[in-house]
Amino acid sequence: MAEASSLTSTIDRHFLECVICSDTFNDPRALPCMHPFCCECLERWAKSCSDDNSIVSCPLCKKIYRIPEEEGIKGFPVHFLVTNLQDTVYRAKQEKSSADYCENHEGKKREYFCENCGCAACSDCCALDPSHRGHSFIRLKQASERLSSSLENIARRVGNIEDKYTTAIQQTQQVKQNLDQDTDTKIQAIDEARNEHMQQVDNLVRAYKHNAYSKKEQNVKTIGTD
Ligand SMILES: [Zn+2]
Ligand SMILES: [Zn+2]
Ligand SMILES: [Zn+2]
Ligand SMILES: [Zn+2]
Numbered sequence: 001m002a003e004a005s006s007l008t009s010t011i012d013r014h015f016l017e018c019v020i021c022s023d024t025f026n027d028p029r030a031l032p033c034m035h036p037f038c039c040e041c042l043e044r045w046a047k048s049c050s051d052d053n054s055i056v057s058c059p060l061c062k063k064i065y066r067i068p069e070e071e072g073i074k075g076f077p078v079h080f081l082v083t084n085l086q087d088t089v090y091r092a093k094q095e096k097s098s099a100d101y102c103e104n105h106e107g108k109k110r111e112y113f114c115e116n117c118g119c120a121a122c123s124d125c126c127a128l129d130p131s132h133r134g135h136s137f138i139r140l141k142q143a144s145e146r147l148s149s150s151l152e153n154i155a156r157r158v159g160n161i162e163d164k165y166t167t168a169i170q171q172t173q174q175v176k177q178n179l180d181q182d183t184d185t186k187i188q189a190i191d192e193a194r195n196e197h198m199q200q201v202d203n204l205v206r207a208y209k210h211n212a213y214s215k216k217e218q219n220v221k222t223i224g225t226d
Helices: 002-015 039-047 080-099 123-128 140-225
Strands: 028-030 036-038 055-057 064-066 112-114 119-121 137-139
Touching: 002 080, 028 039, 028 080, 036 039, 039 055, 112 123, 112 140, 137 140
Parallel strands: none
Antiparallel strands: 028 036, 055 064, 112 119, 112 137
16 A cells, blocks of 8 residues: 555656646646646736747747647647546545545544554454454553554664674684684794704704714724724
């Protein structure tokens, strides 16, 4: 129903308003360009277009047309597209307003809201209907205000949850970053330790080799002096 009513008001605003008087079309006439105007509005407009009332320019697209000689502006055809649309919108509005009335109690508007049943009700529903006995009622307007403020609350709470979520993500990222830094430091330490050990091993190997050579030299000398 909300969709239909917003649709009809959109149609109303965009297609059923005369640009000359900014009101709903009254006896809409179509110029050959198919732009619609109230018959009276177009008659007034035509007087400002030429002294002898022979031509009219379209207020929208500026095209110039000859006014039918005998009938004048009334010689332009009725804009049936607009009148059909007017009928459709009128009928849709009728249907919507009938939805505001209670289907059980004729001529009674549904102005209350039963908090137990969660439905709209008329004053007779509240006072007489046994199915609502002992139920609590508030004004329909109040109920819709309450609903919209509770929707706002929900939106706010969702916002808070999002904030918390973002904080949690940020914290997780920090922990990961720390961990990465930690790992880097550890790897660096391992590398350093390895280098140190390798240095020591190299030194040791060098010392052994040195030892071995000098022993060999000594032996050679010993043999040589024999
Ligand atoms: Zn008009
Ligand atoms: Zn036009
Ligand atoms: Zn009722
Ligand atoms: Zn009820």
